[in-house]
């Protein structure tokens with residue numbers, strides 16, 4: 001949340017004060033104490049005031065949850081009743097006090113009144129207990145229903161995002177980022193926490209006012225009684241204490257370090273602890289060098305090698321001496337001082353009884369009415385809720401078309417044509433064009449191979465054909481129709497794309513394969529048959545839970561202290577490293593199973609649902625009679641174009657050769673587009689080769705390009721030479 005409009009510019013010396021603390025440079029916004037206090041109050045309350053529409057929306061949503069529509073109002077009623085009981089109780093204890101005082105003066109007692117007051121007092125205590133019990137029963141349920149509702153809502157709003165919208169949001173919103181690392185519960189919890197806090201605040205205010213009313217009524221007749229009530233109440237009118245202020249006391253601040261030794265030390269620490277570096281670390285024999293390097297850097301810095309938050313403790317001493325802090329402490333004892341002065345001045349006419357004074361002091365117990373910390377965390381929670389709702393408001397960059405595609409499903413069997421007309425494209429946030437004025441046409445049913453060096457724009461062409469991004473300039477035609485006019489779902493159903501950096505989803509093997517064709521994903525035999533087609537069945541069957549194996553289990557087991565020597569828990573290795581600590585509870589490590597990149601790529605290969613395997617030799621034609629054939633017969637006309645982004649990157653030469661041979665034979669009449677920087681296997685059979693380097697440099701068949709003797713021929717010869 002921004003404290004002020006505008007950017008944080010540490011170079012603006014008029015606005016920011018620079019202090020050097022150890023190896024850290026601290027930049028604090030210059031503020032006078034008064035301004036600081038005012039802005040502190042503003043900073044606490046302004047977001048809350050601005051958040052009223054958000055809170056109304058949130059409340060409406062919560063009340064729309066079926067199980068909350070009755071429970072929430074009931075909870076609020078219980079809370080309000082519970083907040084009024086202290087005042088009632090206070091009134092009775094006041095009455096009791098006065099009764100005792102009159103008894104002491106008159107030496108007689110009206111027992112009926114005494115019993116009446118005592119009984120009322122007991123009833124209040126019992127009622128309070130009962131209300132607290134009801135509240136405790138309702139609270140966990142409400143919290144759970146609300147969390148479940150928002151968990152689903154968060155998932156649904158994130159699921160619809162296209163890639164550019166997701167990427168922008170990922171970098172700007174913590175909510176989306178945290179969705180991916182399993183911290184979504186912080187966000188969904190913040191809804192309930194906010195309701196709880198707001199209720200708390202309202203209840204404290206209600207309690208405070210009702211107690212004030214009772215005190216004033218009871219003390220009205222006593223001399224100086226009201227004065228003492230007002231004095232006791234004054235401390236609550238002061239700005240609230242400094243809890244919840246920023247780390248260093250100032251509101252807008254930032255700290256950085258440019259100390260090379262410290263940066264190096266942090267890098268070394270990460271290198272040592274990062275699991276992804278351990279293999280190279282061990283193989284490279286780094287240990288001695290790294291230990292020496294760390295020691296050397298550490299010695300150079302000396303005692304200053306600490307993280308900035310360490311300064312928090314050092315700085316927080318200052319707050320204990322703030323003027324408000326001191327005044328507030330004094331206010332607390334003011335009634336006693338005033339009372340004592342009055343007694344000393346006029347010992348014969350004690351204005352208020354000592355018992356009443358204690359009674360007033362007890363009624364205003366600060367811990368009972370402490371509101372400040374609730375406000376400071378409320379602001380944080382509101383920011384989280386805003387983040388959560390923001391995901392819903394994000395508009396996708398790739399706008400859906402309205403026209404169905406194709407008009408005739410059967411036509412897909414003969415492939416789809418694709419044409420680029422003067423297309424340029426720049427990735428969001430990049431200065432340079434990935435593609436510039438690219439024009440070409442791939443006819444329906446053609447095999448096209450896009451070649452070029454690393455970073456020349458090959459994958460970008462496939463991204464644009466599948467409308468993961470839209471061109472910055474120019475037009476793309478699919479079967480002679482503007483790609484932007486076609487319904488996105490239809491377009492993507494009409495093509496199948498295998499990416500270079502294929503994903504291994506954090507799902508079971510079965511789901512990983514099944515997602516190749518969601519319509520058939522639940523049909524186990526088809527999934528198994530698809531795996532068999534590529535010899536993956538055996539390797540999956542050998543995994544601990546076969547097709548139900550998760551390569552990376554997304555759920556952790558929780559545990560407390562375990563007996564020494566425990567190495568496995570629920571069949572999985574125990575990993576208590578810091579990255580497995582969530583919310584302070586240690587977890588057993590999720591089971592991770594390693595498969596080779598080649599196996600992983602094969603796994604991804606088998607998710608391709610649209611291939612016609614009927615042209616294969618014995619092994620494959622058998623399987624085509626089961627899964628793939630039936631799959632093809634059900635969805636035959638749904639894919640007219642197959643896109644492959646460097647599909648053979650992790651395959652061994654035999655597998656690569658086999659793959660290309662199979663794909664070539666299998667494609668039937670479908671359009672097939674490959675992006676690759678490996679020449680040979682594919683390019684010789686291509687109907688069209690596009691040699692790309694930001695734009696189309698050369699196009700034609702292999703023979704044509706070889707005859708031309710351009711860059712394609714030069715690279716081809718270069719690769720061929722290394723074999724000869």
Ligand SMILES: Nc1ncnc2c1ncn2[C@@H]1O[C@H](COP(=O)(O)OP(=O)(O)OP(=O)(O)O)[C@@H](O)[C@H]1O
Pocket residue numbers: 427428430434452453454455456457458459460461500646675677
């Ligand atoms: N998501 C992205 N965001 C920003 N820039 C990108 C992104 N993807 C690619 N680029 C940049 O766009 C240019 C073209 O990238 P592209 O991936 O299309 O090249 P390529 O020819 O497929 O490369 P390779 O052979 O290495 O896969 C490169 O400069 C690359 O750095």
